[in-house]
Amino acid sequence: MTDQAAEKRTSAPESVRFPLVFGLDTFGDRNGDADGKPVSHAQTIRNVVAEGVRAEQVGIDFFGIGEHHTDYFPMPAGDVVLAAIAAGTNRIHLGSAVTVLSSDDPVRVFQRYSTLNAISGGRAEVILGRGSSIESFPLFGYDLADYEELFEEKAALFAELLKGEPVTWHGTTRPPLYHQDVVPHTESGPFPVWIGVGGNPQSVIRAARLGFRLALAIIGGQPARFAAFSQLFQKALEKFGRPPLPVAVHSPGHIARTDDQAREEFWPRWRDIISVVASDRGFAIPTEESFAWEAGPHGALYVGSPETVAQKIAANLRALQATRFDLKYGMPGLTHEALMTNIELYGQEVIPRVRELLAPAPPGPPSSGSS
Amino acid sequence: MEGATATMPRLAVLGAGHVGPVVARLAIRAGYPVAIAASGDPGNLALITEILIPGAEPQWAVDAVAGADMVVLAMPLHRFLRVDPRLLAGRLVIDAMNYWPASDGVLEAFENGRAGSSQIVARRLEGSAVVKALNHIGYHELEQNARPAGSPDRRATGVAGDDPVAVAAVAEFVDGIGYDPVRLPSLAAGQVLQPGGPVFGRVLLRPEFDLAIGTGPAAAGAPVLADAQSGKGE
Numbered sequence: 309m310t311d312q313a314a315e316k317r318t319s320a321p322e323s324v325r326f327p328l329v330f331g332l333d334t335f336g337d338r339n340g341d342a343d344g345k346p347v348s349h350a351q352t353i354r355n356v357v358a359e360g361v362r363a364e365q366v367g368i369d370f371f372g373i374g375e376h377h378t379d380y381f382p383m384p385a386g387d388v389v390l391a392a393i394a395a396g397t398n399r400i401h402l403g404s405a406v407t408v409l410s411s412d413d414p415v416r417v418f419q420r421y422s423t424l425n426a427i428s429g430g431r432a433e434v435i436l437g438r439g440s441s442i443e444s445f446p447l448f449g450y451d452l453a454d455y456e457e458l459f460e461e462k463a464a465l466f467a468e469l470l471k472g473e474p475v476t477w478h479g480t481t482r483p484p485l486y487h488q489d490v491v492p493h494t495e496s497g498p499f500p501v502w503i504g505v506g507g508n509p510q511s512v513i514r515a516a517r518l519g520f521r522l523a524l525a526i527i528g529g530q531p532a533r534f535a536a537f538s539q540l541f542q543k544a545l546e547k548f549g550r551p552p553l554p555v556a557v558h559s560p561g562h563i564a565r566t567d568d569q570a571r572e573e574f575w576p577r578w579r580d581i582i583s584v585v586a587s588d589r590g591f592a593i594p595t596e597e598s599f600a601w602e603a604g605p606h607g608a609l610y611v612g613s614p615e616t617v618a619q620k621i622a623a624n625l626r627a628l629q630a631t632r633f634d635l636k637y638g639m640p641g642l643t644h645e646a647l648m649t650n651i652e653l654y655g656q657e658v659i660p661r662v663r664e665l666l667a668p669a670p671p672g673p674p675s676s677g678s679s
Numbered sequence: 680m681e682g683a684t685a686t687m688p689r690l691a692v693l694g695a696g697h698v699g700p701v702v703a704r705l706a707i708r709a710g711y712p713v714a715i716a717a718s719g720d721p722g723n724l725a726l727i728t729e730i731l732i733p734g735a736e737p738q739w740a741v742d743a744v745a746g747a748d749m750v751v752l753a754m755p756l757h758r759f760l761r762v763d764p765r766l767l768a769g770r771l772v773i774d775a776m777n778y779w780p781a782s783d784g785v786l787e788a789f790e791n792g793r794a795g796s797s798q799i800v801a802r803r804l805e806g807s808a809v810v811k812a813l814n815h816i817g818y819h820e821l822e823q824n825a826r827p828a829g830s831p832d833r834r835a836t837g838v839a840g841d842d843p844v845a846v847a848a849v850a851e852f853v854d855g856i857g858y859d860p861v862r863l864p865s866l867a868a869g870q871v872l873q874p875g876g877p878v879f880g881r882v883l884l885r886p887e888f889d890l891a892i893g894t895g896p897a898a899a900g901a902p903v904l905a906d907a908q909s910g911k912g913e
Contacts, residue, residue: 442781452784453757507819508696509727510717529819540730547726592817592880 326554330659331370331634333405336383340641349382355644360393364400366655372405377443380640387420394428403433406504410458411444418469422492425499437504467518470498516544523556526608531624538629556632561610563617563653574611577639614657622665687711691743694753698818700731705856707734714743757783768806771845775813795870810840810849811869815879825857835859835888839869859885
């Protein structure tokens, strides 16, 4: 992994600049057909494989799959899908976005992603978190009220497993391990691990304490308010004696030829899905007015033409001192064709444009992304 | 709003997750002295306060409460169930929490009967004056929607409680941090502020807020909540 050199300890953390990385995330949003009828779960999953392969062809650096267990996000085994994408690609990094670690076994998560790392020749990553996926708790017999304890303990075990040495561990959330060799071993050290954070500063501190990278999940409100989280993360890394690590932004969006087309395609699906989860998560039901604000220059949604979206990504990466942007593309009901267009516009127009907007004056941008 | 004085009520914010730091920041900006506490050692909050809430003092919960005129509960509701009620005895308590079974897990204490979540909180805190406020504005919007008194686009927010003196104090606080307080006559009436209710998560000016909660708050609570509950899932 090319950025490991950049992450070596340095006495001048402020001067460290990580390469810009651009990714796509999906929750396996169930596709619609041209008539608006949902396609099957199986077809949606095959479409995701095609989308991941296409992402590499158009120059995207990372493809992530978020764990979900619902009819509209039928994506509980993203690592299997990523393995299929790995077989059809050579360069793109592949990871979870996110893995719901609290309701999983850290040993199994490590094994699945180190297997993906083997298949892909060192391209695996993991983003740990809860995301909006709470349906896994009752499914696997966990109590949501224990979420914090589960995550804390399991994330710490995951950090141990990543070291690649035999693990001795005991805790309350899974049986103890005694000098346990966990296979498969990776070929080149730990793969990149991130913690997805949605606005809780204590999660930022935890990421720094465990030495994981920070992925800011920003799905509503002004992204700029997260700038302090970036700063908090770097300060916390310093405090824990760790080298600087990159910060990523994950946000939903949709790119089409024009702003109007992107909004027309995205809005009804966004309204529908947020309305479904609103009562569970305490979100307000979006209105056309609130959507227009979120899709505008100060909101959290990246919906529009390539130029509109590129300007917004560049502005927010700068404001948040982040060097990676992952666009959560798709919404339940959008067609596979619309998603492929989104992916192509993102790779071929948005990313080059953001690189141009963020290029420092003297040297050129990095030739290829690698997280 | 600037200009703290020693006479301003002292605030203790319990919870340093999503909501607590935002409330603390707004309060500091309005001139209130603020202590913040999480479940453990205040040393763990040093960086968070330094960078996110400059001016707030991280303390052990017991110390923060001891020195406070008002205590804001800004923790997940399932965490509240672990708080010893004696900690808050005799205090004015602002309940900014919500019950979301899908996020908190199913909490038996909050499942039965027709009482609102703040009424159940109040029952656990027998010796405290509980006021429901700040629960129905998303933490991600609390700062961006705050406006000084007199602003034409000032957002209304509900303040509900059974103790009129406590309600008046919290209304003044809410006013001070940038919202137009709408006093509701009882904690029971505060059910209209809950998730799924007519004002939850909505940016409403005063006339719109009054319209949304209707003439009698009693009419608005339960049916709306029932609708919201039945609408969940796949």
